[in-house]
Amino acid sequence: MLGKKLRQRSCIACRKLATREDLIRTVLIGNEVKVDLNHRMSGRGAWLHPNCFLVVTERKSFNHAFKYEGEIKFEEVADYLKGLSN
Numbered sequence: 001m002l003g004k005k006l007r008q009r010s011c012i013a014c015r016k017l018a019t020r021e022d023l024i025r026t027v028l029i030g031n032e033v034k035v036d037l038n039h040r041m042s043g044r045g046a047w048l049h050p051n052c053f054l055v056v057t058e059r060k061s062f063n064h065a066f067k068y069e070g071e072i073k074f075e076e077v078a079d080y081l082k083g084l085s086n
């Protein structure tokens with residue numbers, strides 16, 4: 001088992017530090033952003049507050065976070081967050 005290390009991550013939108021519990025981890029696969037619920041997917045992760053998603057889409061923060069130029073699809077994240085608020 002892993003120890004209880006509270007490693008903090010910064011949100012790609014507001015840049016505030018938060019624990020993993022307060023953020024969702026996303027990874028870029030191809031040009032699609034996937035929600036990494038178990039924090040197990042390999043690759044560069046981008047962390048964000050659920051409430052910051054709108055800012056992320058407006059500022060194209062995914063492009064910056066993943067250093068990806070071009071269109072990024074994030075429907076899966078949008079759907080996931082919709083599910084959270086229900």
Ligand SMILES: [Zn+2]
Binds near residue numbers: 016
């Ligand atoms: Zn944030």
